[in-house]
Amino acid sequence: MRTHSRRRPRALLAVATAGALISPLLTGCWAGAGGAGSGGSSLNVLMVNNPQMVELQKLTAAHFTKETGIKVSFTVLPENDVRDKISQDFANQAGQYDVATLSNYEIPIYAKNGWLNELDDYVADDKGFDQKDVLAPMRQSLTGEDGKLYGQPFYGESSFLMYRKDVFKKAGVKMPAHPTWQQVAKLAAKVDGVQSGMKGICLRGLPGWGELTAPLSTVVNTFGGTWFDKDWKAKLNSPEFEKATKFYVDLVRKHGESGAAQSGFAECLNNLTQGKTAMWYDATSAAGSLESAKSPVKGKIGYVPAPTEKTKSAGWLYTWAWGIQKASPNHDKAWKFISWASGKEYEKLVGEKFGWSNVPAGKRASTYTYPEYRKEAAAFEDVTRAAIEGARPRDPGVQPRPAPGIQFVDIPEFTDLGTKVSQEISAAIAGRQSVDTALSKSQKLAEEVSEEYEGR
CATH class of the missing domain: 3.40.190.10 (Periplasmic binding protein-like II)
Incomplete structure (x- = not known):
């Protein structure tokens, strides 16, 4: 027979298990919504060090920044380290990072805790982004309990x-x-x-x-x-x-x-x-x-x-996706970055610069219509898409x-x-x-x- 200990408050439990954050919360490190966001014409992006993200980092200045004037400062860390750092900054709503790579595991939880900015209005206004082109399982997995959208996939997998x-x-x-x-x-x-x-x-x-x-x-x-x-x-x-x-x-x-x-x-x-x-x-x-x-x-x-x-x-079903911190003062600029990084034109850019097998695929139906991608990924692209859509x-x-x-x-x-x-x-x-x-x-x-x- 197991013993029943006194139950912990749910809010405290969620924060504790999302990133071992009890210590900073109890020691007065709460930065609040007025945290040190990047401000101005720049963004701070915290992301995992996967090869596709490293390629994104290489392409940003010459393309996104050149087109928009928005400078992007990247912090790139291994998976376990980046999860810890994201959970600390977002749980505290410190605002140090405007955008972070989150998975379809974290996004519904973070959304429920009020740590993310919803994206529905941006998607509705950004006709060039083409939200309907994003594969349905990806859209669903990045939606909160309230039915609102809180993330955009960078790439997806099954x-x-x-x-x-x-x-x-x-x-x-x-x-x-x-x-x-x-x-x-x-x-x-x-x-x-x-x-x-x-x-x-x-x-x-x-x-x-x-x-x-x-x-x-x-x-x-x-x-x-x-x-x-x-x-x-x-x-x-x-x-x-x-x-x-x-x-x-x-x-x-x-x-x-x-x-x-x-x-x-x-x-x-x-x-x-x-x-x-x-x-x-x-x-x-x-x-x-x-x-x-x-x-x-x-x-x-x-x-x-x-x-x-x-x-x-x-x-x-898994995706590394982009989420905007609620405390960030740069929501509009953050969306411009996400729209570029998760957009159709970015996939074409990667194909041209690094080869079509390196395209961050698994998120858009249109990816599988490009002749160059279909040729280079012929061995696996149909099975991959079917796996994602069947998840x-x-x-x-x-x-x-x-x-x-x-x-x-x-x-x-x-x-x-x-x-x-x-x-x-x-x-x-x-x-x-x-x-x-x-x-x-x-x-x-x-x-x-x-x-x-x-x-x-």
Whole structure:
């Protein structure tokens, strides 16, 4: 029997879990809405250091600033660091940064907390932006509970299965057009070791709510499991969640990459690129790197939808998007930047300057009509678009959900919960404990979150 501690106030809980902000709030560091925004003819933009953002940084002065006169000062940080810095500045409404890269996980939460400026009026007035061209799942995922729009996608992704076509041919096996996970497991066994040093599949085992938890949750969904039922009852010890987790752990232990417990997106991308694995289930955004001019596996990779079991689709939905801080004094200038960075003309600019496989795709229908993009991304663009359009963030499984999200549960507590659970599952992948033990510990962690939400 678990003990019931005194419940924390919801507002305080949201701030605490969104970025470990209790300390600055209690020590008088509140800057308020009159914070030190950039002001004048300049903007401060805080963004993740992904390759597409670095390219944006290179293009801004010669194009956006030249056209508008608005100077942009970028702060570019690794993902974990940028999330912490954004959550601190936006939760405090310090106004130091006008625009930041936020995902479809954060934006509904930040919007609910009143930290973001809504964008509907800007979209309505900016006819050249063409909001209807933005893919529907992206628009929906960046909308708050109030039905208002709070973000614009810079690029979007789902997930799919990537495999070495030449290795499959050598092994005498064929990839189904729409594989199930059971079929994938059999294929992994057959291609494991076909080439010296090559494993059957790469799956993330690195702890993190955005690492291991992401692909695992999609497997849980399609196996019939869920983190919480519609009444917020924790379900990590359900037969479906247990079956999915044991399947994932067994597959990666038997036929997965060496050092799986410390392998994330970057490591699996490296493994597939270097011929160390025959399959990889992960983000559709990986295809651009695999098919780049310098990739040793360019033209050798096949792409099929995320494997399923009980659901019609299983791919996740994710976007790095732009959000405007409510406390910023530069809302109009911030929108001009977002309109440029997420607009059609910017995609064409990237195609011309860096190559069409580098275009920040996955957000606009028009992207898939450009002949140059279709030619360079021919191997994966149709599968990617279908995966994004088929994603069901509000209905990803076989049962009703209490909150949206495919590879996450869209509540502030999930960053902490998802990370702690992933640490337990990663330990099982490493062989340090059983899946049963990992899920028993994880269920207790999830029940603590249930206490906060049950009956709401």
